[in-house]
Amino acid sequence: MKKIPTISNESEKQRSIQTFSLPIEDVEVWKILTHQQYSANTLLAFKNDWNHFLSFCLEKHACALPASVKIVHEFIDQMAQKRKLASLKRYIVTIGLVHRCHALPDPCRHTEVRLVLNRYRLEKQDDYKNAAAFRDDHLQRLAEHFSLATKPKDVRDFAIWSIMFEAMLKRSELTALTVEHLEIAPSGLITLNVKEHAIGLSTLASQALQRWLTIGIIETGNVFRRIDRHGNVGDQPLDHSSIYRVFRRAGDELGISHDTIFSGQSPRVGAVKDLSDAGVSIHDIQSQGRWKSPAMPAQYAGHKDKHDTEIAKYVKNKPWQK
Incomplete structure (x- = not known):
């Protein structure tokens, strides 16, 4: 996770909270919030994810910023009905990022949210499918x-x-x-x-x-x-x-x-x-395809054990997984 400076000025913080309490279509606002540390595509994903969360909170008549642990839990439960695990993880990242940038308690770090994400990690561990192969x-x-x-x-x-x-x-x-x-x-x-x-x-x-x-x-x-x-x-x-x-x-x-x-x-x-x-070996394929690790080519090739081993090198155990 990148180290993003929080908003320290109280009046500026309140103005920003008001801005992020309504749907945002301008990526420029996100660029300012994150101090230009993310690519345009990532900022667009943040914007879309946050707008989804805002819509959910409006339907529930709940506050989005700061959000309660309960409303984040309910949001993840609802999105899990139609979204893949990768999307759920991204929602957690986005919600947590917005709270931390505004120097607010991050509801996504609460044990309740971590446990619900861990549950969906187990339920949806096989829901990721590679794109169809063009050969x-x-x-x-x-x-x-x-x-x-x-x-x-x-x-x-x-x-x-x-x-x-x-x-x-x-x-x-x-x-x-x-x-x-x-x-x-x-x-x-x-x-x-x-x-x-x-x-x-x-x-x-x-x-x-x-x-x-x-x-x-x-x-x-x-x-x-x-x-x-x-x-x-x-x-x-x-x-x-x-x-x-x-x-x-x-x-x-x-x-x-x-x-x-x-x-x-x-x-x-x-x-x-x-x-x-x-x-051709996975490492040679990795070099030819310019991947940083062998994990993705191993997955595409169907070498699940190799993929899992490589992924494990980059994943730190979370407190609730220990």
């Missing part, structure tokens, strides 16, 4: 129909499917990719420079990316951009929801059951499974 055979089937496509959206989407799978790109890495990050060899093969990593692409992915750069007339700036309904390529980069729709489309094009939905995480999951099936 090489999926890409090859899509290549049969899209490798020579001419419509901008088709060309762009195939390039995204190709390089996100081959380079095991995170969504944030794809959206941040610019022309300046590309090295094009005389042979036509492309190398992506992602932070300090150089990632070489195959002929298939290199050609797909080259075709997109040509058809999209992308000469500088973000590589992957939004396309309007008329097929015009804009200047704005894709966001995470756009990438989700691109991979949702891949599933539709492949005729995959709606029970199996691809997302922006799917190519990393699929690449891990393919590499693991080919005999």
